[in-house]
Amino acid sequence: MSVVVKERIKLINLTKLNMRASGIYSDTVEAEEIVNYINLQKLWLNDNYLTSLPKEFSKLVKLRYLELNGNNLSSLSVEIGDLVNLQYLNLYGNKLTSLPVEIGNLVNLRELGLNRNILNSLPAEIGNLVNLHTLYINMNLLTSIPKEFGNLVNLKELYLNDNRLTNLPAEIGNLVNLQKLYLSENDLTSLPAEIGNLINLKYLDLNYNDLTSLPVEIGNLINLKKLYLSDNKLTSLPAEIGNLVNLKKLKLNQNKLTNIPVEIGNLVNLRQLCLNINKLTSLPTEIGNLINIQYLDLCDNCLMHLPIQILQFLDLCDNTVISSSKNSFSLDYRYNFCISNTSYNINNLPFDTEFLIFSYLDNNLENLPITLKKIYIEKTVDLSTHTIKLPFSCVIERF
Secondary structure: OOHHHHHHHHHHOOOEEEOOOOOOEOOOHHHHHHOOOOOOOEEEOOOOEOOOOOHHHHHOOOOOEEEOOOOOOOOOOHHHHHOOOOOEEEOOOOOOOOOOHHHHHOOOOOEEEOOOOOOOOOOHHHHHOOOOOEEEOOOOOOOOOOHHHHHOOOOOEEEOOOOOOOOOOHHHHHOOOOOEEEOOOOOOOOOOHHHHHOOOOOEEEOOOOOOOOOOHHHHHOOOOOEEEOOOOOOOOOOHHHHHOOOOOEEEOOOOOOOOOOHHHHHOOOOOEEEOOOOOOOEOOHHHHHOOOOOEEEOOOOOOOEOEHHHHHHEEOOOOOOEOOEOOEOOEOHHHOOOOOOOOOOHHHOOOOOOEEEEOOOOOOEOOOOOOOOEEEEOOOOOHHHOOEOOOOOOEEEEO
């Protein structure tokens, strides 16, 4: 028996083969030889120059793990459907414009990576992949997803961000085991009410869409910990937002909100709340119930009234005049006065100002309004370098 034959026999028994970044083209000997290793269970062919797979690839029926990312595949042959034992298939970063219906034969798949391709549609047969736990289809050109998506009831993570989706099918609500749903950077104008069925969701990213409202059923997502709605067109929030008591991060910046429902005060586990770049004129006093808040951003609004309870976690740049009252503090933004990293003119405060807040200090505190009752100054500010002349009955409190 020749040495070559002996070596081939050895290779036939291979169960793992890593040929990542090996300069392999579709018509090379290496590509043709691989199909003879019929006992392969794991195969790495990522970061090569493959434009297609040989039809004989269907011989590799024992494959469970296949990396094909970072090639130049523009299509998949129907034979891909013969690899019925595949549990992991990565096709990230190719040039796929469509998928064969035979992709639906891969019923044992648990993770499928189709991100960063040129897909503009998906076959209905993708709904056959009922054992999928993780599905990446982000960074494609999808305008819709088939209703058969609702069959993927074991999905835990679904990445649909960076597409051109204009709507979601009602069947999305069947994915009751979903924990992470990424939908940012699409063209969604609304959400189906069935989104409220996803009661196991912990992470929902809807940044950079065209949403004008949220369904009241959003309040059913009681296990949500992170909800991102930045850069949409929301003008209001449903009161049911207050049901999301496990939320830790809520991003609502860059919308068109004019008010916040009082139920926001129910989100007692919230640590980060972004409301900057909206059209808010006031906040409900219940916002003071957010006892675990660590970061609150209210920059670029039209705030006229603020609850005093929130002063220690404020970031308030570029607002308009804030008037005084017993339950709020006064700041005059007509003269660029701000509590967060901007300049201000301390001599032009309104005569009825009662409270001031400083996160930094670059002026002396003189000529203050006689109505002033309290000045809040962050503990990191060194007061020994400033002249401070307080009106009668005015005190300084550090925070």
